[in-house]
Amino acid sequence: MANAAAARHVTEDRSIRSSGIVLEPGMPICQMDLPLDWYQEEFKPYAEEYLALESRAPEVVLPWMDSYIRPALDHFGPRLMLLAHYYMGGEIVKLVERYGGKVADSYLLARQAVLHPDTKIFVESAVHFMAEAIAILAAPDQEVYITNPKAGCTMEMLAKEHMVLPAFDYLVERFGDELLGIAYMNTSGRLKALAGQTGGACCTSSHAEKVVRWASKLGKRIFSLPYQHLGDNVARQVGIDPARIFRWPGGLEGMHYVPSGADEERLDRAEMILWGAFCGVHTVFSISQIEYWRARGHRVLVHPECTKEVVAAADGNGSTNYLWNEVMKAPAGAKLAIGTEAHFVKNAREQGRLRGVEVVNLADIPEADRGSAGCGCATMSRNDPPHLVAMLDLLRKGTPPSLNRVLAGDVVNERTGWRERMHDADRAALVRHARASLERMIEVTEASPG
Numbered sequence: 240m241a242n243a244a245a246a247r248h249v250t251e252d253r254s255i256r257s258s259g260i261v262l263e264p265g266m267p268i269c270q271m272d273l274p275l276d277w278y279q280e281e282f283k284p285y286a287e288e289y290l291a292l293e294s295r296a297p298e299v300v301l302p303w304m305d306s307y308i309r310p311a312l313d314h315f316g317p318r319l320m321l322l323a324h325y326y327m328g329g330e331i332v333k334l335v336e337r338y339g340g341k342v343a344d345s346y347l348l349a350r351q352a353v354l355h356p357d358t359k360i361f362v363e364s365a366v367h368f369m370a371e372a373i374a375i376l377a378a379p380d381q382e383v384y385i386t387n388p389k390a391g392c393t394m395e396m397l398a399k400e401h402m403v404l405p406a407f408d409y410l411v412e413r414f415g416d417e418l419l420g421i422a423y424m425n426t427s428g429r430l431k432a433l434a435g436q437t438g439g440a441c442c443t444s445s446h447a448e449k450v451v452r453w454a455s456k457l458g459k460r461i462f463s464l465p466y467q468h469l470g471d472n473v474a475r476q477v478g479i480d481p482a483r484i485f486r487w488p489g490g491l492e493g494m495h496y497v498p499s500g501a502d503e504e505r506l507d508r509a510e511m512i513l514w515g516a517f518c519g520v521h522t523v524f525s526i527s528q529i530e531y532w533r534a535r536g537h538r539v540l541v542h543p544e545c546t547k548e549v550v551a552a553a554d555g556n557g558s559t560n561y562l563w564n565e566v567m568k569a570p571a572g573a574k575l576a577i578g579t580e581a582h583f584v585k586n587a588r589e590q591g592r593l594r595g596v597e598v599v600n601l602a603d604i605p606e607a608d609r610g611s612a613g614c615g616c617a618t619m620s621r622n623d624p625p626h627l628v629a630m631l632d633l634l635r636k637g638t639p640p641s642l643n644r645v646l647a648g649d650v651v652n653e654r655t656g657w658r659e660r661m662h663d664a665d666r667a668a669l670v671r672h673a674r675a676s677l678e679r680m681i682e683v684t685e686a687s688p689g
């Protein structure tokens with residue numbers, strides 16, 4: 240029933256659209272090889288073959304990948320769907336599209352199980368929370384796999400359930416029904432469920448403004464999990480007085496924090512409480528970098544997970560999807576400086592170059608000591624070609640490792656890839672609440688598309 244409710248609000252499947260990425264001969268497939276001992280046992284034979292290939296050029300890597308992936312695609316047909324996020328390094332984005340898969344941002348990825356009820360197996364090359372969001376919305380006969388169970392999000396790691404629960408319990412006790420959780424998509428299913436329990440919603444960077452406006456109209460006190468900078472930026476957009484934003488520390492500090500004295504008074508006045516987790520990839524950008532590229536004729540576009548100063552100074556800001564579309568529709572001769580994840584910018588630069596559009600990484604200042612180089616999402620890049628090949632081949636053989644199966648509520652150890660699963664009854668309760676928060680996001684955003 241819940242799936243049907245979510246499907247009713249779907250007005251378009253934007254993920255169907257191709258990213259427009261073109262694989263050219265000579266364009267390297269993978270930016271960096273992982274050491275063999277980074278692969279789980281079942282994947283090592285595939286990794287050994289890959290590491291022994293003479294180069295990473297498409298003409299060498301693709302025939303090897305084809306020999307495993309084509310039989311798997313033939314075996315499963317439309318029952319199988321490959322998915323990747325735009326931030327994937329190793330150019331997995333190029334490969335996933337080549338094999339008929341979809342490349343999207345986290346919002347569109349999350350909706351794929353609902354949009355494709357006839358697809359029974361989803362194989363995702365991205366981070367865990369993205370795969371888990373699909374699993375939360377999936378029907379019982381749909382399975383979700385991640386190609387590398389060690390691929391986690393560092394922002395999510397600063398807001399694990401055991402860190403957030405003491406704050407959540409404190410705030411519920413203090414404010415009761417007034418409190419409404421908004422969980423950024425980059426959270427575990429467990430935090431999405433906490434938001435759902437309060438009648439709250441999830442949000443992504445594309446839809447955070449709509450969701451926060453919706454919550455403000457309800458007159459609620461918002462607990463934003465865990466997006467410190469995006470939360471700051473959205474608060475500015477919707478006109479929340481900065482004096483009425485309360486910053487709760489993130490990570491372990493947040494777990495032990497208890498407001499007292501003047502902090503308690505500020506908390507009581509707060510309209511929005513921001514959990515202090517952030518994405519290191521998006522905090523390397525600065526005003527001086529913006530000034531540098533603007534002086535050279537570049538239009539500066541950034542992701543809203545950058546700091547509020549950077550977002551305010553840029554020429555435009557928006558989600559991953561927005562940034563990609565801006566590159567793909569820019570006319571020949573246009574010059575763009577982009578402030579977001581470095582693999583995304585690298586892919587955008589290659590695709591822009593093919594159409595005469597110059598794309599630079601906002602953090603890449605040629606002159607020394609003017610800025611740090613842009614940073615890639617290193618954890619997401621742990622999904623490389625051997626992981627994709629091994630996952631698909633083992634699925635075809637009927638022996639997929641259970642470590643790669645993603646179920647709602649799993650707690651993942653990003654160092655070992657080990658996952659702790661919930662009991663079925665607990666998982667059912669978690670899915671109910673987490674799904675409610677995801678479906679509320681879909682309702683709020685689809686009610687006012689654009």
Ligand code: SF4
Nearest residue numbers: 392393394518520616
């Ligand atoms: S870029 Fe940052 S927020 Fe996005 S998945 Fe990577 S660590 Fe998480």
